Amino acid sequence: MSHFSFLPTNLSLPAAFALIPLYIIARIVYRLTWHPLATIPGPKFAAATTLYRAYYDVVCDGQWSEHLHALHAQYGTASLNTPNIQQLLKVLSILGTVVRVGPNELHFSDPNAHADIYGTGSTFPKDQKMYRCFGSSKSVFGQTDFHHAQKHRAALGPLFSRRATLKLEQQLQRHVDNLISRLLTYETTRKAADLHLALRSVTLDIVTSYCFGSCFNAVDYAGFSHPVAVSMDATLHLCWVFKHIPILRTLTDTCPEWLGLALMPATKGYYDQANQLGAQIDEILDNPQILANSEHDTMYHYFIEHQGQKHGLPGVKREETQQMTKKEKAKMRLWLLHEGLNLRFAGSETVGNACTMAAFYLLRDEVVKKKLVDELVRAWPDVDESLGYEELEKLPYLTAVIKEALRLSWGTVTPMPRVVGPTGGVVAGVAVPPGTTIAMGNTVLHRNPDVFPDPLHFSPERWLQPDSAATLDRYLVAFSKGPRACIGINLAWCELYLILGNLFRKLELTDDGHSSLKDLEFREYFIPLYRGHHLHAYVEKTRGQ
Ligand code: HEM
Numbered sequence: 001m002s003h004f005s006f007l008p009t010n011l012s013l014p015a016a017f018a019l020i021p022l023y024i025i026a027r028i029v030y031r032l033t034w035h036p037l038a039t040i041p042g043p044k045f046a047a048a049t050t051l052y053r054a055y056y057d058v059v060c061d062g063q064w065s066e067h068l069h070a071l072h073a074q075y076g077t078a079s080l081n082t083p084n085i086q087q088l089l090k091v092l093s094i095l096g097t098v099v100r101v102g103p104n105e106l107h108f109s110d111p112n113a114h115a116d117i118y119g120t121g122s123t124f125p126k127d128q129k130m131y132r133c134f135g136s137s138k139s140v141f142g143q144t145d146f147h148h149a150q151k152h153r154a155a156l157g158p159l160f161s162r163r164a165t166l167k168l169e170q171q172l173q174r175h176v177d178n179l180i181s182r183l184l185t186y187e188t189t190r191k192a193a194d195l196h197l198a199l200r201s202v203t204l205d206i207v208t209s210y211c212f213g214s215c216f217n218a219v220d221y222a223g224f225s226h227p228v229a230v231s232m233d234a235t236l237h238l239c240w241v242f243k244h245i246p247i248l249r250t251l252t253d254t255c256p257e258w259l260g261l262a263l264m265p266a267t268k269g270y271y272d273q274a275n276q277l278g279a280q281i282d283e284i285l286d287n288p289q290i291l292a293n294s295e296h297d298t299m300y301h302y303f304i305e306h307q308g309q310k311h312g313l314p315g316v317k318r319e320e321t322q323q324m325t326k327k328e329k330a331k332m333r334l335w336l337l338h339e340g341l342n343l344r345f346a347g348s349e350t351v352g353n354a355c356t357m358a359a360f361y362l363l364r365d366e367v368v369k370k371k372l373v374d375e376l377v378r379a380w381p382d383v384d385e386s387l388g389y390e391e392l393e394k395l396p397y398l399t400a401v402i403k404e405a406l407r408l409s410w411g412t413v414t415p416m417p418r419v420v421g422p423t424g425g426v427v428a429g430v431a432v433p434p435g436t437t438i439a440m441g442n443t444v445l446h447r448n449p450d451v452f453p454d455p456l457h458f459s460p461e462r463w464l465q466p467d468s469a470a471t472l473d474r475y476l477v478a479f480s481k482g483p484r485a486c487i488g489i490n491l492a493w494c495e496l497y498l499i500l501g502n503l504f505r506k507l508e509l510t511d512d513g514h515s516s517l518k519d520l521e522f523r524e525y526f527i528p529l530y531r532g533h534h535l536h537a538y539v540e541k542t543r544g545q
Contacts, residue, residue, distance in 0.1 A: 032048060035104075037100050037104065040106060043071070068415070111448055113427050116428060117418055120481070122418070124438070126144040126484070139152075157487060159299060160488050160491055165494045168296060176202065179199075193539055214280070238267065240525065354478070356535055357409035361405070363509060363510065372397055375398060379391065389494050392501045407446045419435065419438075420435060508541070511536075519531070
């Protein structure tokens with residue numbers, strides 16, 4: 001929102017240049033004094049310029065979400081300098097729960113703010129300034145406009161319904177069985193397996209075969225280090241550079257690959273994935289009949305089967321793709337590419353992180369691990385039989401372990417920004433002016449000691465209290481909430497139960513002794529990128545049960 005515009009339009013070029021510093025100074029003065037957010041506590045530098053945020057995003061290598069904790073602590077006790085009693089009361093009522101973190105941006109810490117920003121009934125659009133940096137503006141995730149996104153979700157939603165997930169459970173189970181067999185090969189070598197990469201690989205295989213009908217077999221790759229599984233982290237840090245210098249995003253999207261690679265070698269992972277997925281899309285658009293041979297419905301079936309058109313999107317019938325003009329095909333290709341790249345990413349890193357976090361804490365706490373294993377053995381006495389998702393989800397301790405792992409793996413770690421509409425909004429009792437960007441980070445809510453006492457302690461027991469479903473579940477926001485919540489939530493829950501249930505029923509895992517809490521420090525690039533040693537474990541087959 002620009003509240004300040006004073007430059008005359010008929011200036012000569014040198015005069016205009018001479019006025020630029022004046023314009024910048026005037027804008028800063030305005031932001032610090034007359035701007036509608038001027039009375040909200042927060043660092044003056046952040047109120048003056050977005051360079052403040054860029055510093056924590058880019059220079060500090062993804063440290064914004066950590067810094068937010070410090071800001072709320074600091075501005076919860078800040079001394080006030082307000083000119084009148086109304087303003088004083090206003091500031092006192094919001095003190096500590098909201099901080100002005102940018103010229104036009106507020107961050108909230110009041111637990112109730114989450115529902116106001118993201119919950120049922122919220123129609124705030126996503127903030128384009130951030131979401132465009134991911135380069136997937138045509139995907140469900142990248143659609144910032146609320147109503148457009150709802151159409152898109154309606155077209156893709158059935159692929160991720162509970163029914164659709166249950167239908168494909170056996171396929172998921174095959175990937176999990178493969179993971180268990182691969183991990184068992186480490187029993188003979190007596191080497192510790194990289195669980196972080198193993199779990200990332202199985203979730204990558206699951207999401208790719210679920211959404212695209214084929215996968216990389218990343219689990220079979222030596223050391224679980226398939227290039228795609230590894231390259232996702234290698235590319236992600238560029239997103240904040242793209243956010244603060246959007247022209248670089250445009251250049252990456254439009255320039256030839258060789259030039260993009262020469263200018264930014266770190267984009268190789270992105271190009272590799274885009275090329276691989278692009279080849280599959282081309283094959284389907286050229287010969288859509290191959291969809292008929294697919295073992296099950298995929299993302300392509302949901303778009304290239306009239307579903308898209310039904311919901312007002314550029315969907316086509318299978319037989320119609322051959323009659324599409326070159327331009328229409330290119331449009332369709334880009335759309336499918338954005339969707340595919342996003343689903344591959346959204347569906348593998350997140351589930352992989354949650355599983356790794358569960359394993360990390362279970363391997364450090366014998367008491368918690370034993371409770372889980374005892375429950376699994378009771379429910380699943382014969383390990384050679386299989387136990388399905390619908391049986392596993394009835395197990396209270398396993399469910400509590402998963403919820404606690406979701407809480408401490410955060411889901412996304414970057415506060416997801418939304419923009420208040422032209423009539424303004426109210427968040428946690430604070431009136432927010434039109435056009436303001438608002439957000440509340442999952443780490444801030446999941447670490448709130450009033451909601452989750454001793455928040456950094458992994459305690460499945462907190463989810464087993466008689467009233468926890470009523471009191472705690474609404475504050476577990478790893479999947480976000482409301483109309484823009486995670487569309488893959490059913491698939492994710494199914495994966496979490498199958499992977500963790502099988503892992504801790506069939507294998508005896510022992511930490512290799514090199515992991516510590518320090519390894520949980522992360523760089524924040526929408527999702528957490530852990531800095532430390534990957535979790536490794538010695539693997540044995542479960543015995544005597
Ligand atoms: C533990 C696993 C997962 C977690 C914690 C998680 C978390 C989230 C969160 C927090 C959002 C909201 C993002 C935002 O508002 O910008 C989201 C959106 C989304 N997720 Fe997930 N996710 C998980 C698994 C999956 C899976 C398995 C898929 C599909 C393969 C998926 C696909 C999506 C999509 C397409 C969106 C965009 C929805 C929209 O913007 O309307 N996610 N997810």
